[in-house]
Every structure is written in structure tokens, then in C-alpha cells.
Amino acid sequence: MDLFGEFQKAEIDGKPYLVYQNVIKPLPQIHSPISSDEKTIIKTPLPIQNQTNSDEVAIDSGDDIPPPPLFVCPNARIELTANIDNITTKTENGYLLPELFFKLKTSPLLGDNSSNGHDVLPLFWCNNKEADPGADCSFCRAQMVGTNYYLCVHCGYRYHKECVESPLEISYPSHFKHSHSLQFYYSMKSSKPCILCTKKADLNIYYCSLCDINMHALCAQTAIPFFINQPKRHDHTLTLFPRQTSLTCNVCGLVNKHHLTYICRSICDFVAHKDCIYIPQTIRISRHYHRVSFTSSLPLGKWSCGVCRQEVDHDYGAYTCNVCSGYVVHTRCALRTDIWDGIELEGVPEEDEDVEPPFERISDGIILHFSHGDHLKIDTDGVYDENKFCEACTLPINKENFYVCVKCDFIIHETCAAAPRKKVHPLHPHQLELSIVHDNNVFECNACTRLSNGFGYRCPHKDCTFILDVACASTTEPFNYQGHQHLLFLSLDPKEKPMCHICKSKEVSKVFNCIECDFILCFMCATLPYTVRYKHDKHYLIFCRGDEASGSDWCELCEGKLSIGGKAGFYKCNYCCTTLHINCLLGPYPYLKSSCLALTMDSFECFVQRNSSLSRPICDVCYNRCLYPTLLLCTIMDNNLFILCRLVH
Numbered sequence: 001m002d003l004f005g006e007f008q009k010a011e012i013d014g015k016p017y018l019v020y021q022n023v024i025k026p027l028p029q030i031h032s033p034i035s036s037d038e039k040t041i042i043k044t045p046l047p048i049q050n051q052t053n054s055d056e057v058a059i060d061s062g063d064d065i066p067p068p069p070l071f072v073c074p075n076a077r078i079e080l081t082a083n084i085d086n087i088t089t090k091t092e093n094g095y096l097l098p099e100l101f102f103k104l105k106t107s108p109l110l111g112d113n114s115s116n117g118h119d120v121l122p123l124f125w126c127n128n129k130e131a132d133p134g135a136d137c138s139f140c141r142a143q144m145v146g147t148n149y150y151l152c153v154h155c156g157y158r159y160h161k162e163c164v165e166s167p168l169e170i171s172y173p174s175h176f177k178h179s180h181s182l183q184f185y186y187s188m189k190s191s192k193p194c195i196l197c198t199k200k201a202d203l204n205i206y207y208c209s210l211c212d213i214n215m216h217a218l219c220a221q222t223a224i225p226f227f228i229n230q231p232k233r234h235d236h237t238l239t240l241f242p243r244q245t246s247l248t249c250n251v252c253g254l255v256n257k258h259h260l261t262y263i264c265r266s267i268c269d270f271v272a273h274k275d276c277i278y279i280p281q282t283i284r285i286s287r288h289y290h291r292v293s294f295t296s297s298l299p300l301g302k303w304s305c306g307v308c309r310q311e312v313d314h315d316y317g318a319y320t321c322n323v324c325s326g327y328v329v330h331t332r333c334a335l336r337t338d339i340w341d342g343i344e345l346e347g348v349p350e351e352d353e354d355v356e357p358p359f360e361r362i363s364d365g366i367i368l369h370f371s372h373g374d375h376l377k378i379d380t381d382g383v384y385d386e387n388k389f390c391e392a393c394t395l396p397i398n399k400e401n402f403y404v405c406v407k408c409d410f411i412i413h414e415t416c417a418a419a420p421r422k423k424v425h426p427l428h429p430h431q432l433e434l435s436i437v438h439d440n441n442v443f444e445c446n447a448c449t450r451l452s453n454g455f456g457y458r459c460p461h462k463d464c465t466f467i468l469d470v471a472c473a474s475t476t477e478p479f480n481y482q483g484h485q486h487l488l489f490l491s492l493d494p495k496e497k498p499m500c501h502i503c504k505s506k507e508v509s510k511v512f513n514c515i516e517c518d519f520i521l522c523f524m525c526a527t528l529p530y531t532v533r534y535k536h537d538k539h540y541l542i543f544c545r546g547d548e549a550s551g552s553d554w555c556e557l558c559e560g561k562l563s564i565g566g567k568a569g570f571y572k573c574n575y576c577c578t579t580l581h582i583n584c585l586l587g588p589y590p591y592l593k594s595s596c597l598a599l600t601m602d603s604f605e606c607f608v609q610r611n612s613s614l615s616r617p618i619c620d621v622c623y624n625r626c627l628y629p630t631l632l633l634c635t636i637m638d639n640n641l642f643i644l645c646r647l648v649h
Contacts, residue, residue, distance in 0.1 A: 003107055005170035007224065018173060018224040018240075022165050024069075024109075070110035071123055071164050073152040074139040074204070078186055080106040080113055100188040104204075108165055123150035123164055139163040140204050142218060162221045163204060170206060170220060173242040174260050175213075182206040182215065192495070194219050195258050198275065198337065213258050228262055230277050234270050238262035238277065250296070251276035252331040253316030276317075276331065280344035283319070285334055286429050287477065287490075291345060292319040292329060307333035309491040309515045338494060341429040356421050358434070367403060369417055371436045371455070372410050376403035376417070384533045387610075392416035393470040394454040394593045398533055398540075416455070416470060423457060426477045426490050427510060428466050432457035435467075442592070447472035447510045447523040452591035453608075469591055471527040479512050482530045483543065484519055488512035492520075500525055502545060503568045525569070532571060534585060537578050541571040541585070549579070557584040558627050587628040588646040594630055606634045606644075619645040 003024055010019040072080075081104045082089045089100060106113050128147045137145050138157035150164045151157075168184050175182055185207045194201040194216045201214035228238045233251065241247070241263045248255050251272050262277065264270040282293045287307055298314035305312050306329045312318050319334040321327040334340060359367040365378040371391070380401045388397035390413045401414040421434050427447055435458045442453045446466050457473040459466040478487035483502075492498060492513050499506045500522035508522040531540045536556070546569050549562040553570075556578050562570050572579045594610045608630050611617070616625035620642040632644040 003109055003167040005167045005221065007171070007173055010223075012223060016226040018226070020170075020221040020223065022167060071108050071150070072106065072110055072113050073123060073155055073157075074159055074163055075152075075155055075157070076113075077104055077106045077108065081186070097188065100186065102186055104168060104184045104186055108167060123152050123159065125149075125161070126151050137163055140217060142203075142216060160218060162218050166204065166217045166221075172206075172215070172220060173224060173240075174258055175208065175211070181208050181210060182220070183208070184217075187214075193337065196220070196222075196260075196275065198335070200337070211258060224260060224274075228274075228277055232281065233272065233277050233279075234264060236264045236266040236268065236270070238270070238272065239265050241271075247271045248316070249273045249276050251279065251317040253313050253318075254332065279331065279335060281346040282348075283334065283340050283343070283345055285319075285329065285339045286341075286424055286426050287329070287339060288321060288324075288327060289424075290321050290323045290327075291350060292321050292327070292334060293346075294318070294331070295320050298328065303328045305330045305333055307336070307339060307491065308493070309489055336494070337429070338427070339429055353422075358419060358421055359417055367417065369403070369412065370421070371412075372405060374405050374407045374410070376410070376412065377406055378402075378414065379404050386533075386535045389593060390416055390454075391593065392419065392455040394452065394591045395471070395529060396533065398529075398531070415474075419455070419470060419474070423473065425457065425468060425473055427468070427472075428459060430459050430461055430464065430466075432466075432468065432473070433460050434458075443467050443469075445469040445472055445523075445591075447475075448527055450524065450591050451589055453593050454591055469527075471591070472523050475523070475526060477512075479521075479526065481512070481521060481526060483545065484514065484521070486514045486516045486519070488514055488519070488521060488526075491515060504546075528569070528582065529586075532585060534571070534573070534578065534580065537573050537576055539573045539575045541573050541578065541580070543569055544572050545569050553579045555579060555581045555584050557581070584627060585629070587630045589630060592630065606632050609633050617643050619643055621645070 003022060005020055005022055007018040008021050010017055012019070078089070081087070081102065084105055085102060087100070087102055089097065126149055130147065137143070137149075137160045138155070139159050140163050145158045145160055148161065150159045150161060152159070166184055170182050172182055183206065185205050187202050187205055187207075192201065192212070192214050193199055194205070195213050196215055196219040201216055204217050206215040206217065206220045207213070224240065226240045230238070239262060241261050246255055247261055247263070249261070249272050250270050256273060260274040262272055262274060279294060282291055284291050294317060296317050298312065298318060298320070300314060303312040303314060303318070304310070306327050308330060310330075312328050312330055317331050319329045319331065359369040361367050362375055367376050369376055378401060382399040382401070384398055386396070388402075388411055389395065390397060390402065391410055392412050393416050397411060397413070402411055403414060403417050404411050419434060422431055424431050435456050438453065438456060442451050443456055444451055445456070445468055447468055448471075450469065452469040455470050457468045457470070477490050479489070481488055490512060492511060494509070497506060498508065498511050498513070498520045500508055500511065501520050502525040503522065505522060508524070510523050512521045512526055513519065528543060530543050534541055534556070549570060553562040554560065555562060555570075557580055560581070562579060562581070568582055570579055570581055571585050589608065592608045594608045609632070611626055611629055611631045616627060617631065618624065619626050621644055624645070626643065626645045628645055632646070634642050634644055
């Protein structure tokens with residue numbers, strides 16, 4: 001038997017809907033008297049009502065209701081498909097591969113599959129009076145299963161009805177051109193969002209390779225109303241128009257054939273995508289200081305989006321700021337998940353948040369910083385000392401003013417000391433909090449991907465691991481990069497795969513770009529110090545692009561040609577012609593403080609140490625003398641000590 005999904009007309013509470021149905025169609029047979037076009041709609045029995053016992057109970061179908069088909073455990077479906085395709089779903093340590101993406105080939109029907117080492121047991125359609133708040137669906141993990149769900153007695157896991165019964169293919173009203181081409185996939189790689197709910201689409205999804213679109217299994221099976229009344233968005237009733245191809249949405253100003261579209265059949269020509277009908281009225285986005293509110297049209301004039309920096313058509317909807325008269329954002333840009341926190345603020349009074357200051361001023365030039373227990377004194381001498389490093393950003397103290405502890409060696413830049421305890425950054429929709437203690441003593445910055453054990457701005461949400469080091473958190477938009485003549489913005493679409501023009505890397509996701517030319521700068525290059533000091537040169541060295549190196553330039557430290565690492569840039573003294581590789585001058589880990597525990601894993605510990613001895617130690621991995629300004633002293637369970645230039649060679 002072949003199981004697939006389709007939508008059929010039905011009524012819910014007396015109103016017309018397109019309702020999802022699972023349909024069993026017999027496979028074509030040469031001698032079968034039944035036509036292959038005949039089909040049977042699966043009707044699952046209603047859940048037991050007035051159940052007095054809240055325990056999970058198998059449903060007795062009774063004599064009048066035909067017994068429902070038996071389904072395979074979703075975890076078994078994944079394992080069966082993986083075995084069929086010989087896909088290695090786990091590493092040697094038992095962890096799932098992060099880039100796993102494959103089409104499921106096993107039917108959800110029990111009779112169509114073999115256990116293949118996993119006991120395939122029926123799942124019971126259950127009903128509890130109250131939902132278990134911790135009962136997430138163990139297949140999609142998108143939301144709680146509620147009071148009606150399936151239970152696998154072998155695994156002990158609970159699943160949504162939609163997840164268990166998901167066929168291999170479905171047809172969708174807005175996807176009529178490729179009927180049955182939405183196919184069931186299991187995905188653990190970073191993918192595009194669901195086109196119906198706009199949230200991240202992973203694990204079990206429906207995917208069309210021709211259109212490159214994703215749908216959650218739950219979203220794809222949700223009933224579709226024929227009529228929608230939403231006075232906030234439009235005065236008249238809107239009617240489903242499923243076969244639209246070139247209608248522009250009045251809310252977002254875009255044409256999208258994959259979104260369900262509703263039109264007004266009254267005297268106006270209003271058109272809206274289904275998800276645009278319910279957009280919030282007032283929100284806060286990470287790219288602006290004030291709240292923004294939706295407006296159906298803009299005054300005549302030339303408008304530019306505050307996110308993508310492209311033109312905004314004044315005839316369609318957009319978000320505007322009531323305080324800043326010239327600030328406008330495209331509807332879709334404002335609602336991006338990396339920009340909006342998902343909270344509707346209409347009717348919520350705006351209150352000034354009382355942010356705790358980072359330090360208390362004791363007297364003129366004396367402060368008490370929250371990160372240190374003793375008083376700090378300002379130093380404005382501006383004398384370079386190769387052994388002085390900021391505790392916050394971990395970078396050297398050059399010509400900047402800094403605070404020094406009156407009792408110990410604690411040092412912090414004046415600008416770092418003034419960094420706020422909380423801040424909103426353009427890269428993240430939630431407010432970030434300054435943290436001085438980190439798990440495993442080290443973290444990886446989400447913008448530049450460098451390891452750091454200095455201060456970090458962390459998202460306080462429990463399910464979010466976003467964190468920025470102080471250098472990346474201090475960047476603003478527009479960004480004034482000294483190596484480029486124009487201001488830079490964060491205006492590229494997240495779907496794009498740009499290449500940094502400095503380091504030539506394509507493995508970057510957070511970049512600044514110029515809207516006047518095609519210059520692109522990744523955060524790793526953007527946060528490199530533009531001017532630095534070298535202990536054997538009395539002048540400041542300036543950062544240069546790799547293509548500025550000549551064939552005769554060589555590194556003062558490693559004595560290698562700059563062309564070896566020239567694509568990532570280098571530092572040069574314009575007076576003495578001294579040139580150095582970035583890593584040779586700053587080290588591979590410029591944001592790791594020395595004399596600190598940098599990394600702990602099980603019985604493995606790694607300390608950062610200044611490489612200041614007269615004879616450079618030999619690395620126990622590459623067997624060369626460590627030339628970098630810092631090195632790693634590592635110990636394992638048997639207390640053996642070994643030296644590393646860097647963690648990865």
C-alpha cells in the first residue's frame with residue numbers, strides 16, 4: 001500500500017476549511033481487480049472522552065469503528081532508512097552527525113516495514129486529561145505533544161499524531177505545480193526556515209528539491225481556512241486564492257508563489273500571504289534603538305530599508321519608527337528571526353530599563369569595577385608595555401588609557417571598563433549580558449569564531465548559547481573600518497555565502513558589507529587591531545591587506561615570505577619596513593589571556609603561557625620551536641606535560 005497526504009474540503013465548527021487527510025492508495029498490480037486510482041481515507045478514532053485515569057491508555061476501537069492502521073515508531077523509521085542507504089548516522093562516540101540530511105524511504109505503516117534489529121511495536125493513540133509540561137515530541141522536538149499523542153511502548157517516547165503518521169509524500173495547495181514532490185526528509189544540518197511558520201526547519205521536514213523549500217511536518221498538516229477575518233490588517237473578509245502566481249502581497253510587498261495567498265473579493269484589491277495577515281503591530285528589532293510599528297503604506301518619497309539597505313516601495317507595508325521619522329524597514333526584514341525576538345509589544349507600555357552601571361566612581365580617577373574587588377586607578381601615560389594586557393578584551397595595552405589595580409596586576413582598558421552590563425547588538429535579537437565567568441573557562445565567539453577567556457556578552461535565555469567577545473560586541477552599524485573608504489553595514493541576506501575580501505575565507509556567516517561597492521569584511525578581520533606595537537620597533541605597525549605585500553617582504557619573526565600567509569593580511573611599519581605575519585605578532589589565540597586555564601576536557605587541561613623565554617620551546621606536535629607570543633602548556637591524566645603551538649595545525 002502507498003500512503004500519501006492531501007487536502008480535502010471539510011467543515012470545522014461550521015466553517016469551510018481545507019483539511020489534511022492521510023490516504024491509502026493500493027499500489028498498481030497487473031492482475032488486481034482494484035483500480036490503482038481507488039483510495040481509502042484513514043479515519044483515526046476520536047480520543048476517549050471523560051477519561052478518569054490520567055495514565056496512558058490504549059484505545060479500544062469497538063465494533064462500530066474499524067480498527068486504525070498500525071504505525072511504525074518514528075525512530076525506527078530513521079534507523080530503517082539509514083540501514084537501507086547505509087548512512088552512518090552516528091560517530092564512533094555515539095553522537096549524531098551534524099550535517100545529516102537524507103530522504104526517508106520507510107512507510108509509516110507497520111505492515112510495510114521490517115524491524116531490522118529494532119522491535120517495531122505499535123504506537124497507542126492516547127488521551128490524558130492534563131498535558132505533561134515536559135512531554136516534548138521526541139521526533140520533531142518542536143512543541144509539546146499535548147493531551148493526545150502516540151506512545152511507543154518499546155522506546156518509551158511520545159510523538160505527535162502528525163509526526164507518526166507522516167507519509168513519504170504530500171501535496172500542498174500552494175505547491176500545486178509539483179504535486180507529490182514535497183517529500184519527507186530527516187535533516188540535522190542548518191537549513192532554511194519553514195515557509196509556513198518561518199521558524200527553523202530541521203529534523204523531520206517536508207522538502208521540495210525543485211523549489212528548495214521546507215515545511216515542518218506539523219505545519220504541513222495544519223488545516224487551512226477558506227476565509228480569514230483580521231480587522232487589524234484589513235476591513236473585509238479575505239478569501240483563499242491558492243493558485244496565485246504573480247500577486248504582490250500588500251503587507252510585505254513581495255511575490256511568493258509558495259505562500260498561501262488570500263485576497264479581498266470586495267471593492268478593493270487587497271492581497272496578503274497567510275503569515276503576513278497575522279504579523280505583529282509593534283516590535284523591537286536588534287538594528288534600532290526604538291520600537292518600530294507596522295504601517296500599510298508610506299508617504300511619497302525615496303525610502304531605504306534599515307536592515308537590507310534596499311529601496312522600500314511606499315505603496316506597500318513596512319515597519320517605521322515613531323521617534324526617528326526617516327527610519328523604515330521592510331516587513332520581511334523586520335521579522336527575520338535573527339533580528340526580531342518574536343515578542344508582540346502592542347499595548348505594552350515602554351519603560352526605561354534601569355541598567356546597572358559597570359563601575360562605581362570612588363573619586364577622580366578611582367573606580368570600583370564589578371569584575372574586580374579592589375579599587376582601580378586610571379593611567380594615562382600611554383607607554384607601551386609588552387607584558388600588559390586588558391582583562392576584558394585580552395588585547396595588549398598600547399597607547400590607550402587604562403585602569404590598573406592598586407593591589408595586584410589587574411588591568412583593563414578605559415573603554416572596556418565603561419562597557420555596559422547589558423547591551424543590544426545588531427547580530428542578535430535578545431539583549432546580551434556581560435559575563436566574566438564561562439563554562440570550561442573558554443568560549444567561542446559567535447561572530448569571529450575565535451576562542452576567548454576574556455569578558456563576553458552572553459544571551460541570558462536558557463535555550464540560546466549566543467555569545468560575543470568584547471571586541472565583536474563593541475562593533476556598531478554602520479562600521480567605520482580604517483582600511484576602507486566607505487561605511488560598512490550588516491545588510492547581506494543570511495542565505496548568501498560571501499567571501500571576505502581580506503582573508504578570502506568563505507566559511508563566514510557574520511560579515512560587514514559596503515553598499516557602495518562589493519567590499520565584504522568578516523568579523524575576524526574587522527576586529528583585528530588596525531595598529532599594534534612590536535617590541536623591536538619603536539613605531540606602530542599598520543595592518544595591510546595581503547595583496548599589498550611585495551615579493552621581497554618577509555616576516556621578521558619566522559623569516560618566512562609574506563606570500564605564505566599573505567592572503568590574511570600582515571602588519572607593517574611604514575618607517576622601518578618591518579613586516580610580520582598576523583599570527584607571528586599576535587599569536588593564533590589573541591583573545592586568550594596568558595597564565596589562565598584555557599581549556600578543560602575530561603582529564604585534559606590546557607594553560608596559556610607567554611612565550612618569553614630566551615630559547616623558544618619546541619612544540620611536541622610539529623617539533624618546531626614555538627614562535628608565537630603565547631604557547632599552550634597541556635597536561636593529561638598521567639600528569640605528563642607537553643607543549644603546543646596551537647590546538648590545530
